[in-house]
Amino acid sequence: MIEAKNVNFYYGDFHALKNINMKMERNTVTAFIGPSGCGKSTFLRLFNRMNDLIEGTRLTGECLIDGQNIYDKSVSVVELRKQVGMVFQKPNPFPKSIFENVAYGLRVNGMKNKKEIEEIVERSLRQAALWDEVKDKLKKSAFDLSGGQQQRLCIARALAVSPTVLLMDEPASALDPISTSKIEDLIYALKKEYTIVIVTHNMQQASRVSDNTGFFMLGELVEFSETKKMFLNPDKEQTQNYITGRFG
Amino acid sequence: MEQSKENEFSLQLKASGYRLRTRMTQQVAFWTIRLLGFVVVGILVWIQGFIIVNGAGVLSWDFLTQAPTEGMTSGGIFPAIVGTLCLVVGSMVFAFPLGVMAGIYMNEYTKDHWTVRLIRVVTNNLSGIPSIVFGLFGMALFVNTLGFGDSIIAGSLTLGLLVLPIVIRTTEEALKAVPDSYRSGSVALGASKLQTIFRVILPSAFPNIITGLILAIGRVSGETAPILFTAVAYFLPKLPTSIFDQVMALPYHLYVIATSGTDIEASRPIAYGTALVLIIIVLAMNLLASFIRKRVSRKQR
Numbered sequence: 001m002i003e004a005k006n007v008n009f010y011y012g013d014f015h016a017l018k019n020i021n022m023k024m025e026r027n028t029v030t031a032f033i034g035p036s037g038c039g040k041s042t043f044l045r046l047f048n049r050m051n052d053l054i055e056g057t058r059l060t061g062e063c064l065i066d067g068q069n070i071y072d073k074s075v076s077v078v079e080l081r082k083q084v085g086m087v088f089q090k091p092n093p094f095p096k097s098i099f100e101n102v103a104y105g106l107r108v109n110g111m112k113n114k115k116e117i118e119e120i121v122e123r124s125l126r127q128a129a130l131w132d133e134v135k136d137k138l139k140k141s142a143f144d145l146s147g148g149q150q151q152r153l154c155i156a157r158a159l160a161v162s163p164t165v166l167l168m169d170e171p172a173s174a175l176d177p178i179s180t181s182k183i184e185d186l187i188y189a190l191k192k193e194y195t196i197v198i199v200t201h202n203m204q205q206a207s208r209v210s211d212n213t214g215f216f217m218l219g220e221l222v223e224f225s226e227t228k229k230m231f232l233n234p235d236k237e238q239t240q241n242y243i244t245g246r247f248g
Numbered sequence: 249m250e251q252s253k254e255n256e257f258s259l260q261l262k263a264s265g266y267r268l269r270t271r272m273t274q275q276v277a278f279w280t281i282r283l284l285g286f287v288v289v290g291i292l293v294w295i296q297g298f299i300i301v302n303g304a305g306v307l308s309w310d311f312l313t314q315a316p317t318e319g320m321t322s323g324g325i326f327p328a329i330v331g332t333l334c335l336v337v338g339s340m341v342f343a344f345p346l347g348v349m350a351g352i353y354m355n356e357y358t359k360d361h362w363t364v365r366l367i368r369v370v371t372n373n374l375s376g377i378p379s380i381v382f383g384l385f386g387m388a389l390f391v392n393t394l395g396f397g398d399s400i401i402a403g404s405l406t407l408g409l410l411v412l413p414i415v416i417r418t419t420e421e422a423l424k425a426v427p428d429s430y431r432s433g434s435v436a437l438g439a440s441k442l443q444t445i446f447r448v449i450l451p452s453a454f455p456n457i458i459t460g461l462i463l464a465i466g467r468v469s470g471e472t473a474p475i476l477f478t479a480v481a482y483f484l485p486k487l488p489t490s491i492f493d494q495v496m497a498l499p500y501h502l503y504v505i506a507t508s509g510t511d512i513e514a515s516r517p518i519a520y521g522t523a524l525v526l527i528i529i530v531l532a533m534n535l536l537a538s539f540i541r542k543r544v545s546r547k548q549r
């Protein structure tokens with residue numbers, strides 16, 4: 001279970017997230033929607049501490065995963081990031097072979113056994129629905145793949161280290177409808193084993209893949225509820241306006 | 249209808265006086281630039297051609313593998329070739345790891361910190377200092393204070409210092425060219441910073457870092473002043489056996505036989521031959537390095 005308690009986040013003087021409270025259950029898909037610049041990515045990056053890489057940022061409040069504050073001094077960021085995988089908006093494979101891209105997370109975590117690595121690479125590529133397309137060219141560069149394939153490769157790469165949570169920041173924004181629907185199917189299938197949080201600008205996508213949806217605006221969480229309710233009968237007028245496209 | 253439209257069109261195509269003038273200016277500028285380009289290339293070809301024509305005659309297996317004889321008016325330049333190679337390798341062993349590490353520190357660890365700005369200012373200044381000053385510094389520190397004497401190691405360290413700024417600069421530029429998405433992608437998989445640098449960033453920056461190495465090698469193999477007081481000998485009958493031995497070196501040998509040999513006129517062909525060998529060595533190293541670079545970058549694409 002993921003939980004945010006009174007979270008405030010600052011880029012220097014800029015107050016990017018304002019007092020956010022949210023609970024995400026295990027094995028659910030949560031979607032974040034909201035206008036550009038409202039803080040969805042910032043909030044998402046809190047949960048694998050990627051914001052730590054940006055200088056001059058400050059956090060107050062608590063981010064908990066299974067009851068443990070992930071910003072506690074005793075928490076190892078490296079261990080956390082193994083548990084909480086991330087897929088970025090733009091596919092970002094490494095300049096390595098397809099195989100090595102997926103094996104990367106295993107290798108940096110000290111796995112040496114060749115057989116084991118091969119097994120996990122295959123399993124991850126199957127999970128990401130990419131195996132059949134690449135099984136004959138694992139040694140080829142990842143850059144030879146199409147954008148949609150690269151994104152699924154990045155998903156496979158994240159799955160290989162067996163995370164429990166998967167954060168996805170607009171994973172399908174650079175993709176065509178077919179690749180997009182493949183990724184949506186994938187999210188649906190992965191839900192059984194992972195807790196998934198996805199940022200999207202696509203309302204249909206949010207309503208198709210997610211169980212719960214959070215609507216952000218100007219750094220505030222305006223509304224957070226079951227996706228069905230959110231899209232049929234939201235509590236707030238702002239939400240209604242945004243979803244129906246009457247956003248000013 | 250069609251007709252009149254066409255007329256309108258052709259009317260517009262007729263250039264006004266202003267257009268004609270700009271076109272002329274453009275032509276003049278274009279030809280000036282082209283001419284200057286030809287001049288530059290021409291001078292280069294001329295110099296190289298001059299050396300090749302004059303030096304090719306003395307090039308032979310014996311010239312490359314024999315020591316100078318008869319007061320350096322005949323015989324080969326083998327000891328000088330060996331000496332230059334020793335100095336090149338020695339200086340790279342020193343400057344390459346150090347420069348690359350400095351570049352990593354500056355780009356990966358402390359981006360806009362004052363220490364980085366300081367290092368940058370210092371290295372920029374360092375690269376503006378005349379090489380003879382490096383020679384004197386090397387003599388004071390390595391030869392005298394540290395007591396290495398005139399030796400391969402003293403010369404290598406001096407040359408290394410000379411090219412350190414080049415290596416640092418190119419490493420820094422190479423690392424800057426690596427997209428941040430590689431860094432965040434790697435870190436997000438639970439890789440540490442060091443793992444990210446060694447497994448993703450350096451491999452992808454490597455082809456560009458090699459460029460720094462090429463430039464450095466080219467510079468080192470041609471420099472005379474830094475080794476003048478730190479490493480080279482006028483004439484040595486035998487090859488070096490340790491890094492504390494003196495050596496002969498191609499650029500210095502060239503200088504010696506061209507200006508102060510026992511018989512300058514008689515050793516003229518040998519001077520040209522030496523220059524040619526020096527050029528060939530630099531060229532060969534460049535080709536080798538760019539070959540490595542191409543192979544590595546092909547593997548990555």
Ligand SMILES: Nc1ncnc2c1ncn2[C@@H]1O[C@H](COP(=O)(O)OP(=O)(O)OP(=O)(O)O)[C@@H](O)[C@H]1O
Pocket residue numbers: 011014016034035036037038039040041042043054
């Ligand atoms: N590295 C940064 N430094 C300073 N301000 C930042 C930084 N990243 C984001 N911000 C600011 O924080 C706010 C939230 O940004 P964020 O990227 O979280 O928005 P978003 O909801 O993901 O938008 P989008 O839908 O366009 O991706 C924006 O106003 C942005 O300008």
Ligand SMILES: [Mg+2]
Pocket residue numbers: 040041042169199
């Ligand atoms: Mg975003």
